[in-house]
Amino acid sequence: MTSATTPRRPGKRWIEHWDPEDTAFWDNGGKKIASRNLWFSVLAEHIGFSIWTLWSVLVLFMGPEYGFSPADKFLLVSTPSLVGGFLRIPYTLAVAKFGGRNWTIISAGLLLVPTILAAVVLRPGVPLWVFLLVAAIGGVGGGNFASSMTNINSFFPERLKGAALGLNAGGGNLGVAAIQIVGLLVISIAGPSAPQIIFYLYLPLIVVAMTCAALFMDNIADVRTEGNAMREVLRDKHSYVMSFLYIGTFGSFIGYSFAFGLVLQNQFDRSPLQAAQVTFIGALLGSLIRPVGGWLADRLGGAKVTLWTFLGMAAATVLCILASTSDSLPLFMTGFIGLFVFSGVGNGSTYKMIPAIFRTKALTAIAGGEAQETALRRARRLSGALIGIAGAIGALGGLFINLAFRSAFTSTGSGVPAFVSFLVFYGLCFVTTWAVYLRGPIVRAANEQRTALAGAGI
Known part of the structure; x- marks a missing residue:
């Protein structure tokens, strides 16, 4: 077996040969290397998520003395979501250009910029446009997710991708809950006038x-953009379908993470401390359950898990509507946290679907006579490209959710119109998942293909 640590490019930490589908390779060192890269990728992505969602916490410190309306604050928390979504495509390409380890170092370092700027500008009297600019720079934290997922996707074999990507994403998503817990502790102990403590904690992290x-991660030399993978994958209809579905899962998770505290303040007149006491719960549960979504997808199929996820999200949205109209905070909390939980499961299952789609296409090509190594390499390259695209478009769902809440509270003083629009959208996602991936003829064709490939020993 070729050594998994033989350098191919100048410099250290470049892996020349990487074949996780080879059981002998995986058992003789590959698994250990992949696991090490996974955990340190999780660390960097976790902090990236915290900085990306920093302003969902900072707005809780911005009292009447700042002079901002609820609409201004919803706009403020929407801004990093927008920028982070657009950055995910170049961040995906950066893994191939610079190497997964190298780009993790660079992207983590970029987090220092918005953190330092936020520490400098966060005080009453600063105009809204300055806050919006700094929040936009904070969008760099959203790009970390795409590069991290693209990198880890290359390290693990197909049979373990759902769990590995679920752990990577779930550990990263925990950064949302972590910074909200930090915000709660700061408000509880030091009061709403001491947000600088948050910066003192995160800058050294x-x-x-x-x-x-730099010390523990590796670059895979074979992970590179061949013939413009982004352009190639955009010719595949599944790119658009999966991006649409990811708006419903990840877009919901990140959008609700930004909005939860503001919705509680405006819908139920909660104080900043009261809002901070519960906002982290949804993000925490949604993050922790994301690996479960990947695990279930590995065993039951990503499309089936995703289908039931959207049904659960629709039911939770109905609870939020009923709670808002009846002014029931306990019922609202149940429904809103349910949205986090189901979106977390869906995050894991939809990301499992992406490599599985291209793996199936590769097996079909192999059965038709194409070289196995070529087909599987193309599958990894295209699935990595689609992870970046779907991640970028999905993140924009966070923007849409916050703009919907902004419009609803501005026009009616209630979040009900926004929830109704979300309910309709989840219905469309449910129908799309069933129509594209679970209709009878498609299932039968997939089963016949798997039987033929198994008979051929592939």
Whole structure:
């Protein structure tokens, strides 16, 4: 077996040969290397998510003395979501250009910029446009997710991708809950006038993430953009379908993470401390259950899990509507946290679907006579490209959710119109998942293909 640590490019930490589908390769060192890269990728991505959602916490510190309306605050928390979504495509390409380890170091270092700027500008009297600019720079934290997922996707074999990507994404998503818990502790102990403590905690953590990536992560030489993978994958209809579905899962998770505290303040007149006491619960549960979504997808099929996820999200949305109209905070909390939980499961299952789609296409090509190594390499390249595209478009769902809440509260003083629009959207996602991936003829064709490939020993 070729050594998994033989350098191909100048410099250290480049892996020349990487074939996780080879059981002997995986058992003789590949698994250990992949696991090490996974955990340090999780660390960097975790902190990236925290900085991306920093403003969902900082707005809780912005009292009447700042002079901002609820609409202004919803606009403020929408801005990093928008920028982070657009950055995910170049961040995906950066893995191939610079190497997964190298880009993790760079992308973690970039988190220092919005954190330092936020520490400088966060005080009453600063105009809204300055806050919006700094929040936009904070969008760099959203790009980390796409590069991290693209990198880890290359390390693991198909049979373990659902669990590995679920752990990577779930550990990253925990950064949302982590910074909300930090915000709660700061407000509870030091009061709403001491947000600078948050910056003092996170600046050294960013440096730790950079250092760990430099010392313990690796680059895979074969992970590179061949013939413009982004352009190639955009010719596949599944790219558009999966991006649409990811708006419903990840877009919901990140959008609700930004909005939860503001919705509680405006819908149920909660104080900043009261809002902070519960906002982290949804993000925490949604993050923790994301690996379960990947695990279930590995065993039951990503499309089946995703289908039931959207049904659960629709039911939770109905609870939120009923709670809002009846002014029931306990019922609202149940429904809203249900949205986090189901979106977390869906995050894991939809990301499992992406490599599975291209793996199936590769097996079909192999059965038709194409070289196995060529077909599987193309599958990894295209699935990595689609992870970046779907991640970028899905993140924009966070923007849409916050703009919907902004419009609803501005026009009616209630979040009900926004929830109704979300309910309709989840219905469309449910129908799309069933129509594209679970209709009878498609299932029968997939089963026949798997039987033929198994008979051929593939």
